[in-house]
Amino acid sequence: MTQTYEPCVFCGHDDLVLDCQVSIRAALDADVTRCRHCGLLYVNPPPTSEKIAQLYDATYWDPPNLGAREASRRYHRQYRFGAAYGRGLGRLLPEGRMLEIGCGLGFFLKGVADHCDWDVEGIDVADGLEVFAREKLELKITQRRFEEAQFSDGQFDLVRAKDILEHVPHPMSFLETVRRILRPGGRLDLWVPNGMLDLAPARRAFKAGMRARMGAGHLLFMAPRVLGAMVGKAGFRVIHASVFSFRYALRSLGLWTSQPRSLAVAAPAASTSQQPLSEWQRPAPEQGLRGTMFYARLRGWRSCHPALPAWLPLGFEQRFVVERT
Numbered sequence: 001m002t003q004t005y006e007p008c009v010f011c012g013h014d015d016l017v018l019d020c021q022v023s024i025r026a027a028l029d030a031d032v033t034r035c036r037h038c039g040l041l042y043v044n045p046p047p048t049s050e051k052i053a054q055l056y057d058a059t060y061w062d063p064p065n066l067g068a069r070e071a072s073r074r075y076h077r078q079y080r081f082g083a084a085y086g087r088g089l090g091r092l093l094p095e096g097r098m099l100e101i102g103c104g105l106g107f108f109l110k111g112v113a114d115h116c117d118w119d120v121e122g123i124d125v126a127d128g129l130e131v132f133a134r135e136k137l138e139l140k141i142t143q144r145r146f147e148e149a150q151f152s153d154g155q156f157d158l159v160r161a162k163d164i165l166e167h168v169p170h171p172m173s174f175l176e177t178v179r180r181i182l183r184p185g186g187r188l189d190l191w192v193p194n195g196m197l198d199l200a201p202a203r204r205a206f207k208a209g210m211r212a213r214m215g216a217g218h219l220l221f222m223a224p225r226v227l228g229a230m231v232g233k234a235g236f237r238v239i240h241a242s243v244f245s246f247r248y249a250l251r252s253l254g255l256w257t258s259q260p261r262s263l264a265v266a267a268p269a270a271s272t273s274q275q276p277l278s279e280w281q282r283p284a285p286e287q288g289l290r291g292t293m294f295y296a297r298l299r300g301w302r303s304c305h306p307a308l309p310a311w312l313p314l315g316f317e318q319r320f321v322v323e324r325t
């Protein structure tokens with residue numbers, strides 16, 4: 001173990017082993033260590049607040065070469081998901097207060113707000129979002145890091161964090177803050193990539209002497225078992241835990257060869273070459289009729305979407321709905 005590593009950000013043990021090396025958004029060359037005690041894989045040492053601001057600048061949520069058509073498609077899709085989510089919420093509970101962490105421009109939240117009577121608000125670290133959300137979508141969005149926001153104890157009935165926890169360098173303080181702002185019995189809807197599959201291409205590249213470029217900028221890689229232990233330790237009871245997105249899983253394992261996942265392998269580890277824009281030249285497998293059918297299946301609270309229980313960790317994505325104890 002190298003002296004610069006920090007003890008495990010989940011369990012605090014320092015029995016760490018180097019798992020692989022990655023280049024995160026072409027802005028940070030980092031080691032990923034595995035904790036032998038709990039199994040968490042994470043970027044070590046965790047980046048500072050300044051480095052994180054650099055990693056997730058405005059190009060992260062509004063990439064420069066996204067294009068108007070793809071941006072429009074993406075935002076409409078978020079709105080439709082929000083609408084389905086809002087209808088589901090209304091059936092569960094007629095009224096309540098919801099916070100979305102990492103809400104982006106707020107199209108998902110707008111979909112929720114338009115289809116149920118819940119009070120919704122969002123928070124996102126990216127600069128400039130709140131003006132758009134307030135003036136164009138009439139939403140309340142705070143521009144701040146979640147851990148630094150001034151929410152009251154027990155303020156919300158539901159907190160949704162989709163694809164957020166894997167970007168958080170210290171997950172326990174994040175989860176404990178969520179618990180604090182939820183009322184007793186309130187729920188957290190957590191969507192996180194399955195860390196083992198998320199990191200699989202980078203591990204293969206490392207074994208071949210390469211450093212993989214991770215465009216998604218993930219800092220934590222949690223298997224469902226580890227995520228379950230984390231939420232339990234933070235004071236939540238698991239209501240629902242599932243895995244899905246099996247095509248992405250096959251792709252990460254190198255078993256789906258039609259198009260590679262958004263991961264480019266940079267030159268060998270010693271290289272310093274940087275091609276940030278290339279990170280956003282993602283394949284677009286959802287184009288065309290096939291894509292329409294694929295996303296049609298995701299509608300309606302994803303109720304029609306094939307999923308497996310999380311103890312079978314075969315899907316690329318995992319979803320945990322947990323209740324504050």
Ligand SMILES: [Zn+2]
Pocket residue numbers: 008009010011012013035036037038039040
């Ligand atoms: Zn650990």
